[in-house]
Structure formats: structure tokens, C-alpha cells
Amino acid sequence: MSKKQILALQGDITKQAVEAIVNAANNTLLGGGGVDGAIHRAAGPQLLEECRRLNGCETGEAKITSGYRLPARWVIHTVGPVWQGGNEGEEELLASCYRKSLALAAENQIVSIAFPAISTGVYRFPLEKATKIAVREVNNFLKKPSSIEQIIFVCFSQRAFDCYQEVIQELVPES
Template sequence: MQFRVLVGDITKWKADAIVNSASSTLLGVSGMDNKIHRAGGISLTAACRALKGCAEGESKMTFGYKLPAKYVIHTVGPYWIGGKRGEEDTLISCYRKSIYMAEEKKLRHIAFTSISTEDKRYPLQRAAAAVVPVILTEGEGLNRIDLVCIDEDMQAIYTKAAVFFWLQHLNDADKNEIGPMVEEAMISLVMLRVCETDPDPIIMAEKIRSMKRALRPFLDMSQPRSIIDIEKAADIVMKSYDEGIAEYEL
């Protein structure tokens, strides 16, 4: 599964389904939810009205109608109330159930908005740290999952969460697993910011080699590496995106 963190307009995203951060009424109350309803047209709102709402942590699906995506998965994220009322579990449930719903429908490519962070005050960094591992470990039944960010600041936070996932994964790997895992991690790290649907394989191969060279000092360290070592390696990867080592331009 390819996971990509990109900046863009979810209402123009060409995926099998987009995942909307919905209100419990499913009626496009505000923010991105409202924008998706307006782009999908009155038929989308009518279909949502027929669903008669949705509970927090749950997901329901409609057609996309006027949207480029064939379907919209409406998931109701939690309001942030200090983190002591199960908000993280509810947020994870939104992503998990949306992925399962897409798999049951045999979809191949879905795109998430940032659930609950823009409309329900959920802290962005906490959200990214909680849900990116869920996407990367439970989205294997799909070909591609995008997280569509409203700006580069949001993109950086979700990207770093994915970078941390892979570096910690490498740090925890057994010796007999490390070879294949390094290759998988390098491909995944490079693909995080790739905009093209079918990138040139020769250029991709060079970018993967560049990523591996950038992380060689980290990979050569004896295990277990410290959190400081992981932080330094993550900073190297983030810098590489800014320098274009692992990023494609359309």
C-alpha cells in the first residue's frame, strides 16, 4: 500500500472515495464538511439526510455525486475535551472503520481529510501520531491511501509522523528482518510526497538510493537506537523533502 501526504483540495481529488470529517447529523454543518457537501451537490446532502445521522467513531458511505470521487465515506470524529474522554480511541476508530468500509466495497484508492483537527479542535500533532500508524498497518488491503492536507504545515506534521513510524519500525526490527524492511521503508519514505500517479521508475530508484544514503549513519548504528538518534534521522528525512531528494514535482 502506498501512503502519501499531499497538499490539495479534497473536493477535487480523483480517488475511489474521499473520507469526510463529518458532523453527527451528516448534513455539512461547517468547514470542510460543508465544502464537500457544496461540491457534491444537493443529491449528496439528500443521501446523507436519508442516513439519519452517525455516531462518533463510526462511518457511513454515500455516492460522491458531483465530486470526482465515486464515493464519500462520512466519519464522525471526536471533539477534543482535554484527551481524557476517549478521544484518541474514537479518532482511531474513524480511520479504522473508514478503511474497513473501503475494503468491504473493494475500493483501491481512498483519500482522507484530517479528521477532527480543523473542525473539532483535536491537536494536530496528537492526531497525526495516533492515526498514521493505523493507516500504515491496517490499510494494506488498499493500493493507495492519501492524506490530503490544507497547507504545508499540516503536511509536515503528518509526514513526520510517518517518518517516525518507519524509523521506529527499523529500530525495533530483528536482524533477520532488517534487510527487506529497509527496502520497504526507503520506498515508503520516498513515496510520501510523490504527486504523480505513475512516477518514472528510473528516477524513483535514484531517489530511493539517495534516501538510503542519507539514512546510512542511522542504519549503521547498533540497536537499540535512542530517541535522540531517531529524532536526528527524522530531521534528515524531513530536510531531504525540502531539498528535493525524495520529492517529485508535477
């Protein structure tokens, strides 16, 4: 078996050659701004059609669709929490996004998956706090047997990339 891998890179999640990408979606799953809008534009109108049939998604949950015109075969849609100051269960909801997305990936025998920095854009989750939750959750998941061998955090900004690099080195020393 190959070594399981967690890494960060700066780039466009819609261009990643992985089996699945994760969409930081809103509760409707019908597209929006940021990563969500970019994924819907790149995948094409069939993604919106399939998402309409899913009847939305609760915060902290995840649902899977085809990738359509994306290089990725699958899109896992998860709804991160809006940051309210930290006293509304935001950390647990964000952790749940990663756990539920990874569980869906494993159920579908996905080997490689790319995540954006969920909730750190317009949902205002503090980047450093969100990064630690993300890296902790994926690292814990990879300790259990599953199909997943590679997890990539695709960072849009240099600041996010630097933050992920630092936290990965801190929490996953063998990376």
C-alpha cells in the same frame, strides 16, 4: 500486486482523483463547515438528500454514500471526536474513525482513498497527536489483506502537510 502506499499532499480533498474521499462530518451528516461543507458544496444537493436517509452517524463510526459531482465515486463520512482535553476517550474514537472508514472502503472494494486531518479543525484535536493516530491506523490496516492500495492524507494547511510528512517518515520508513 502493487506496493501499498501512504502519502501526504497539500491541497483540496474535493479535487482528488481517488475512488473514495473521507468526510470529517458532524453527527447529523447534513453538512457543516470546513471539509464537511466543502465536500457537500462540491458534490451537489444529491449528497445532502442521500445523507438525510442515513439518520446521522455516531462519533467514531462511518457511513458511505455516492460521490455525485465529486471526482471520487464514494464519500465515506466519519464523525471525529471533539477534543475535551484527552480524558474522554478522544484518541480511541479518532482511531475508530480511521478503522471504520477503511473497513467500509475494503467492503466496497475501494483501491484508493483520501483522508482529511479528522478532528483537527473546529474539533480542536491536537494536530501532532491526531496525525500519529491517523498514520498508525492506516499503516496497521495496510498490513492486512484488503483491496486498498493507496491512502492519501490531503492536508489543507502547510502546517498539517509538514506534520503528516514527518510522521509518515517516522512511522512508515519505506514510504
